[in-house]
Amino acid sequence: MGGCVPSRERRASNSRVLLLLGLDGSGATTILYQMVLGRRLETIPTLGFNHEVIRYDGLEFELWDIGGLDKMRPLWRQYSREANGIIFCVDSADRSRFPKAAEELKKFFGDGGRRSFVLPDNPLLVFANKQDVANAASVAEIEEVLDLSSLPVG
Ligand SMILES: Nc1nc2c(ncn2[C@@H]2O[C@H](COP(=O)(O)OP(=O)(O)OP(=O)(O)O)[C@@H](O)[C@H]2O)c(=O)[nH]1
Numbered sequence: 001m002g003g004c005v006p007s008r009e010r011r012a013s014n015s016r017v018l019l020l021l022g023l024d025g026s027g028a029t030t031i032l033y034q035m036v037l038g039r040r041l042e043t044i045p046t047l048g049f050n051h052e053v054i055r056y057d058g059l060e061f062e063l064w065d066i067g068g069l070d071k072m073r074p075l076w077r078q079y080s081r082e083a084n085g086i087i088f089c090v091d092s093a094d095r096s097r098f099p100k101a102a103e104e105l106k107k108f109f110g111d112g113g114r115r116s117f118v119l120p121d122n123p124l125l126v127f128a129n130k131q132d133v134a135n136a137a138s139v140a141e142i143e144e145v146l147d148l149s150s151l152p153v154g
């Protein structure tokens with residue numbers, strides 16, 4: 001796998017590291033390449049990560065899309081050590097997996113005595129993806145099921 005997010009000290013002052021996370025199939029890789037290429041790509045499950053850089057408004061955003069399969073999720077916390085922000089993708093059309101998404105998000109931010117590496121002032125963006133699918137949950141519903149107000153984020 002062998003990828004490594006450069007530490008804050010070793011990064012340029014205009015560089016920001018963003019993690020793209022979410023359960024498998026939530027659409028993280030699709031969103032990554034929509035941002036990078038401006039179009040939708042065919043994807044396969046991410047085993048490991050995808051890494052891309054985009055420049056915007058004088059800043060350089062390093063985007064790290066970490067796979068969402070069960071066996072990949074321990075990597076989320078490892079990569080979070082050097083992150084400046086988190087984008088968490090949710091498949092808004094798959095209500096059966098909302099509880100799992102909520103559980104993994106809580107675990108990521110640290111619970112049960114496990115220390116989180118996510119700094120409290122790092123922003124979290126929850127991306128309510130797949131809004132085109134009939135009967136997709138609204139932003140308000142996702143905010144509630146993920147219990148976002150309870151998370152220790154700025
Ligand atoms: N209808 C619809 N399908 C989407 C959307 N975004 C992604 N998909 C589809 O959802 C499936 C999974 O997308 P991926 O981007 O591979 O999901 P992922 O979160 O990267 O999954 P892992 O790599 O396993 O973590 C693909 O078939 C995508 O085409 C969307 O907004 N609407």
Ligand SMILES: [Mg+2]
Nearest residue numbers: 028029045046
């Ligand atoms: Mg992926």
